[in-house]
Amino acid sequence: VEEPVPADYQKPKARYDWYQNGEKITVTIYAKCKSVSTEHLIIDRKKRDLRATLFLDDHVYTVHFDLFEEVTGECGEGIKVIAGPVHRVIFVLNKKNPDIKWVSLGKALEGNNTMIQRIDKEPTFRPCKVTTCQPLTHDIKLFGLELPSGCHMCLPTGYHVHLRVNVDGNDITRPYTAVPPSLLPPSYHGAETSGRIIHLMIKMYPDGQLTQQLSRLDVGDTVDASDYEGTFVESRLQRIDRLTLVAAGTGFTPMARLLDWCFGQQKQKPKHIKLIFFNKTEGDIPWRDDLTRLAETRHHNLEVVHVLSEPDQRWAGPRGRIRQELVEEFFWSPAQHPNETFLTCICGPTPFTQLAYKLSKAYGYANEMIHVFAA
Ligand code: NAD
Known part of the structure; x- marks a missing residue:
């Protein structure tokens, strides 16, 4: 579902600056945008060709230089974000030759100091x-x-x-x-x-x-x-009472990072987490033992339900594909927990995702309680 652009939307603004200090070159990007974190900056440096790409909402700001002199090591070690009305994203380059004083950052290359719409950006591989x-x-x-x-x-x-x-x-x-x-x-x-x-x-x-x-x-x-x-906003996981992860096959992949985030939090993590994991057979379930261990031992607020569409005769758990009966049996009902906050994340083959979304809505989940992963 495409979000409407709010009337007060302002295109993000950015500019860069740099300074040197002995053997280090520090580049700062000043970004006027709602929120910025270290994850928003991608650095690609090949010899002297440095491209720093900052993702700001649905825009992309680029700093692209043929550097004045060679640098060494990983640029990333020094990424820092100082939040404020204008966020500062800072990264450090190490001069290969500390004795040389740089008179500029280098020669500006294609796209330097430009802000373009994300959809217009050619992917970098x-x-x-x-x-x-x-x-x-x-x-x-x-x-x-x-x-x-x-x-x-x-x-x-x-x-x-x-x-x-x-x-x-x-x-x-x-x-x-x-x-x-x-x-x-x-x-x-x-x-x-x-x-x-x-x-x-x-x-x-x-x-x-x-x-x-x-x-x-x-x-x-x-x-x-x-x-x-991607479109998922990590802060959506904060202040959630009941998080349901509805995954089919490798649609589990985004859920793995979501679980990892929840387990890494001390505060503001969801109070109850349920993974409802649809696979064909027991042998198709990735990380099954780890999930069992997490649910049984370390993380008491995690419940895992496996649903198999092609189980063998020994399987005593729920069977089949996603359908209303399974939703009623395993999904938390918003009507039964009217004062709690819900988030349901869905990912899997497209027909699965579409059906899971439809069934969740029919079961009383409002749009803002659902996130669908679709690549
Ligand atoms: P699979 O074929 O092994 O099926 C797993 C389960 O999905 C089945 O047991 C069944 O319960 C359900 N399912 C399959 N087809 C269905 C249908 N037509 N209707 C209802 N339920 C159905 O799954 P797989 O081969 O692991 O495929 C996983 C899918 O998830 C891929 O299509 C992949 O593109 C998608 N995926 C999307 C993202 C994303 O959008 N971010 C991430 C990872 C995976």
């Missing part, structure tokens, strides 16, 4: 190195992808990147939502916030053009990953 490749089920693998040196990108919760692979001379891209490396501690907010690594849970389909290529990827190989995209 960067070659990422596969650092881990771990089977989670018979057809799902968990990949750890390391961003190239000089690149910094933290994926916001529930966001996805596109992977690009060349098949017979044609580029094919598909979206994949980032997951944490594990559901169990101590992973919470660890590697994902370093801005250096992305974890993706990918199902290999026997006839999938791209997944056939991805299934051959191994540690040390590279694959191109785009900028992130």
Whole structure:
């Protein structure tokens, strides 16, 4: 559902500045926008070519330079945001030659100091190195992808990147939502916030053009990953009494980061969390043991319900696909908890998502109580 633009909407404004201090170059972007966090800045530096892309609402501000001199190391280490009426996003570059005094930041390149609409931005792809490749089920693998040196990108919760692979001379891209490396501690907010690594849970389909290529990827190989995209606003998880995660198959991927966020919070986390997870068979459920452990031992406010559409005879749990009867049995009823705040997140194959949305509405969930993940 497209949000109407409020009458008082003001296009975000931004500008940049820089200064040097001995061996360091500090770049500051001043952004006038509702909210900004370190996740909003992507840095891509290849030798002297530096591109800093700041995502502000539905706009993108770019700083793009052929730097005055070479720099070393990762730009990302120093990203800092100082919030205020004008937010300051600060990152630091380390001079390769500390003795040289820079007279400018360098030569401005294409797109420098411009603010454009997000939809008009051409995606930037960067070659990422596969650092881990771990089977989670018979057809799902968990990949750890390391961003190239000089690149910094933290994926916001529930966001996805596109992977690009060349098949017979044609580029094919598909979206994949980032997951944490594990559901169990101590992973919470660890590697994902370093801005250096992305974890993706990918199902290999026997006839999938791209997944056939991805299934051959191994540690040390590279694959191109785009900028992130998404619409989920993390602060929606705050002050929620009952959070329901309705996932089918790999539609679990955004839910994994949502759970990770909830488990990492001390305060303001949802009081009750229920994951209703639809899969074909028991063998298709990724991270099943971890989910069981979390529900049984560590996190008493998490309840997990598995629903299988093609179970074997031994399966004693709920069966079939999403339908009214299952919603009435497993969804919390807003009518029974009139004074509580609800959020229901839905993700899976499109027909599943559409039906889950329709059934949730029919069960009394208002629009603002539902978030649908659609890549
Ligand atoms: P799958 O084929 O293994 O099916 C899993 C379950 O989905 C089934 O057991 C069934 O309960 C349900 N289901 C499947 N088709 C249905 C239908 N037509 N109507 C009602 N229920 C149905 O699922 P998969 O192969 O893991 O596919 C997951 C899907 O989730 C993919 O289409 C993927 O694109 C999507 N996905 C979207 C996002 C996103 O938008 N951010 C993220 C991850 C995955």
